[in-house]
Amino acid sequence: xxxxxxxxxxxxxxHGKTSVLDxxxxxxxxxxxxxxITQHIGATEVPLEKIKxxxxxxxxxxxxxxxIPGLLFVDTPGHEAFTNLRKRGGSIADMAILVIxxxxxxxxxxxxxxxxxxxxxxxxxxxxxxxxLIYGWKSESNIFTKNFMQQDENTRNNFxxxxxxILGQLSENGFDSNLYNKVEDYSKTLSVIPVSAKTGEGxxxxxxxxxxxxxxxxxxxxxxxxxxxxxxTILEIKTEQxxxxxxxxxxxxxHLKHNDNLLLGGxxxxxxxxxxxxxxxxxxxxxxxxxxxxxTVEQVNxxxxxxxxxxxxxxxxxxxxxxxxxTEEEREEIKEKIxxxxxxxxxxxxxxxxxxxxxxxxSIEAAIKLFTKYEIPIKSAIIGDINKKDIVKAESTKESGSxxxxxxxxxxxxxxxxxxxxxxxxxxxxxxxxxxxxxxxxEEIIDKVKxxxxxxxxxxxxxxxxxxxxxxxxxxxxxxAIFGGEVVKGIIKPNLKLINSEGEIVGTIKSIEDKGKxxxxxxxxxxxxxxxxxxxxxxxxxxxxxxxxxxxxxxxxLLKENKKFLNSDDIDLLKEIAIIKRKSDETWGI
Numbered sequence: 283x284x285x286x287x288x289x290x291x292x293x294x295x296x297h298g299k300t301s302v303l304d305x306x307x308x309x310x311x312x313x314x315x316x317x318x319i320t321q322h323i324g325a326t327e328v329p330l331e332k333i334k335x336x337x338x339x340x341x342x343x344x345x346x347x348x349x350i351p352g353l354l355f356v357d358t359p360g361h362e363a364f365t366n367l368r369k370r371g372g373s374i375a376d377m378a379i380l381v382i383x384x385x386x387x388x389x390x391x392x393x394x395x396x397x398x399x400x401x402x403x404x405x406x407x408x409x410x411x412x413x414x415l416i417y418g419w420k421s422e423s424n425i426f427t428k429n430f431m432q433q434d435e436n437t438r439n440n441f442x443x444x445x446x447x448i449l450g451q452l453s454e455n456g457f458d459s460n461l462y463n464k465v466e467d468y469s470k471t472l473s474v475i476p477v478s479a480k481t482g483e484g485x486x487x488x489x490x491x492x493x494x495x496x497x498x499x500x501x502x503x504x505x506x507x508x509x510x511x512x513x514x515t516i517l518e519i520k521t522e523q524x525x526x527x528x529x530x531x532x533x534x535x536x537h538l539k540h541n542d543n544l545l546l547g548g549x550x551x552x553x554x555x556x557x558x559x560x561x562x563x564x565x566x567x568x569x570x571x572x573x574x575x576x577x578t579v580e581q582v583n584x585x586x587x588x589x590x591x592x593x594x595x596x597x598x599x600x601x602x603x604x605x606x607x608x609t610e611e612e613r614e615e616i617k618e619k620i621x622x623x624x625x626x627x628x629x630x631x632x633x634x635x636x637x638x639x640x641x642x643x644x645s646i647e648a649a650i651k652l653f654t655k656y657e658i659p660i661k662s663a664i665i666g667d668i669n670k671k672d673i674v675k676a677e678s679t680k681e682s683g684s685x686x687x688x689x690x691x692x693x694x695x696x697x698x699x700x701x702x703x704x705x706x707x708x709x710x711x712x713x714x715x716x717x718x719x720x721x722x723x724x725e726e727i728i729d730k731v732k733x734x735x736x737x738x739x740x741x742x743x744x745x746x747x748x749x750x751x752x753x754x755x756x757x758x759x760x761x762x763a764i765f766g767g768e769v770v771k772g773i774i775k776p777n778l779k780l781i782n783s784e785g786e787i788v789g790t791i792k793s794i795e796d797k798g799k800x801x802x803x804x805x806x807x808x809x810x811x812x813x814x815x816x817x818x819x820x821x822x823x824x825x826x827x828x829x830x831x832x833x834x835x836x837x838x839x840l841l842k843e844n845k846k847f848l849n850s851d852d853i854d855l856l857k858e859i860a861i862i863k864r865k866s867d868e869t870w871g872i
Contacts, residue, residue: 284349284504285585286327287496288374288534290356290364292399293381294391298411301479302381306355306488324517324530325587326355333493340425340490343463346497350504353492354585356517356532361395361717365644366517366601367532368402370623374515374534376500377492378406384444384476385412388451394718396455401651405499407473407491408459410448414478416441421481427463429483430476445476462491469499508583511606512538516546517587519598527595528561531604532587538606539581544592545616547602547624547643549665552617553594557606561589599624599665601644628663634684635659636724637676639668639691649692649717656721659686668696668711676709685731690724692717736847743840745848746855747772747831749780752809756819762792763817768809770828771851775803779832780814782823785862787832789817806851830859838871 293299329352334341341348356367356375367375380395382388399406414421418437423429430438445461452459452472459472473491477484496504513535521527529546542557561576582588603623605616627647638653638660640646646663653660661679664672672689680687688710696704696713704711712723748770755766767774778791792813794801801810819825833841841848841856848856863870 283506283508285506286350286352286354287376287500287504288354288356288585289377289492290367290375291379292364292395294389297381297383298479299381302409302411305479305482305485324357326357328353333489337486337490340486341494344494348497350497365648366642368515368601368644373402373404375404378404379409380406381409381411382448383412384410385415387448390716390718394716397652398648409488410474410476411479413476414481421478421483424482424486426476426484426487468495506535506584508537510536512536514604516598516600516602516604518600525591529590529595529598531590533582533584535584537581537583542606544606546604547599547620548597549599552620553597555592555594557590557592559591600642634686635661636686637672637689638663639694641693645692652717667694668700670700670703673704673707673709677707685735690720692720744833744837745773746859747774748855749774749829751827753825759820760818762813762815763819764813766809767812769804769806771806771855773803773805780829781832785866788822789814835871
């Protein structure tokens with residue numbers, strides 16, 4: 283048996299993903315007398331015959347015999363919902379529609395959605411929404427290609443500027459793309475369909491593309507055994523008045539009946555329960571409306587959405603798998619499979635890394651995929667809001683000398699007490715509803731931490747310095763010598779020993795001052811008054827001599843190992859000092 287493909291919608295906030303989905307649903311509900319549209323919890327099933335009536339001859343271009351029963355649109359737009367459409371090794375979404383505002387182009391959440399789709403290997407098409415807002419645009423037909431020819435030249439040019447900018451941005455993200463009717467190979471080129479969720483323009487073309495591509499490329503994936511036990515994933519866990527705790531579930535294989543035994547993933551264990559009731563939204567009602575009424579059904583078949591009432595659902599994790607079973611042998615096998623799957627995602631290791639927090643199993647998995655790509659090590663990944671225990675864990679990591687003592691969080695909350703505690707302990711907490719933003723902020727912080735660690739590592743090094751005695755500013759020749767000096771290269775500090783061009787120590791800097799104020803270091807081209815013990819100007823140094831800071835062989839080698847902290851003057855100066863030192867020791871510093 284072939285089931286209908288599961289389709290979901292993603293996109294940047296305010297780009298119209300909800301509106302596109304609403305119009306897709308609304309266009310299929312226009313003929314209310316037909317009664318052939320099935321509503322589910324979180325999904326709308328559109329039969330093939332209804333699609334054909336909306337698309338007309340648009341499907342003919344595929345030259346296919348259609349035998350998929352229709353499309354199942356998952357009515358939970360957004361990245362969080364999509365990441366919960368998961369199963370072991372991938373996503374239960376067979377295809378996706380990525381909505382982009384044609385007037386704004388790719389935005390952070392658009393790029394994030396592309397990364398998520400790529401990581402889950404979900405094929406998708408682009409809906410370039412809001413064409414009706416292009417200056418001068420007239421929406422006289424619901425078929426974009428027909429409507430485009432009716433626009434005046436300035437409007438078409440305006441459209442082309444925006445459209446080809448999106449194609450360029452998609453190219454930057456690794457995709458060849460084109461207007462859907464110019465694509466020659468759908469397996470290599472991404473189809474872009476200009477639409478308006480306000481007027482319905484382009485909606486028939488989206489339906490045609492999704493239907494045609496599903497039939498052409500997904501028919502083998504859609505083969506199921508309707509008599510097998512159910513396999514599904516939890517979209518959402520909610521507490522509802524009159525129903526208690528319920529689970530909104532998408533079934534992608536097999537069937538589920540009233541009184542069936544269920545195993546589903548929980549935070550600390552596998553939940554073993556029994557179906558008390560299966561609920562579907564009444565036909566043609568708005569499924570996101572909390573006042574919607576429901577029909578109790580005895581059985582649902584894949585692919586479908588259903589609300590399940592059962593005991594112990596409050597312990598379940600959104601994004602976790604759900605299976606039905608008949609025998610004790612099946613129970614143990616499935617339990618082991620669920621435990622293995624959740625353990626692989628909810629990471630707990632002794633290795634170094636950040637602490638990851640997210641709202642659902644799907645969000646954790648999506649974040650891990652992205653973090654792996656950007657080489658962000660994860661010490662533990664936990665579902666739930668950030669609490670003080672998380673800050674203590676991160677602090678423990680930091681105290682061990684790690685640079686990863688921080689909390690990275692996606693789509694969760696943190697109360698003020700925890701926030702204040704983190705600030706008090708100086709533990710970075712990166713909290714955002716866009717995974718990409720979490721990664722960007724992490725990279726900024728980790729760069730600073732790494733630089734600080736490296737600076738600490740070389741803080742005890744003596745950087746080389748070259749000093750010119752200013753003969754017009756000699757105030758005392760000895761006991762100690764006091765004179766004006768200018769740094770030619772490098773850095774000069776108090777307590778450094780000074781050597782001459784023969785490598786002989788001529789004194790130790792007691793202090794550096796400027797108008798009575800102590801100076802901690804002198805840099806290139808700076809000149810101050812120096813007080814030097816052991817120096818006798820006119821005896822062991824001349825009145826305008828060039829002097830060098832003395833460094834040991836160990837310091838010389840450490841400086842060479844940390845060349846990235848040295849500029850070209852420092853490197854030249856090291857070479858000069860090495861030449862001086864090797865006058866008395868040929869192997870010095872080698």
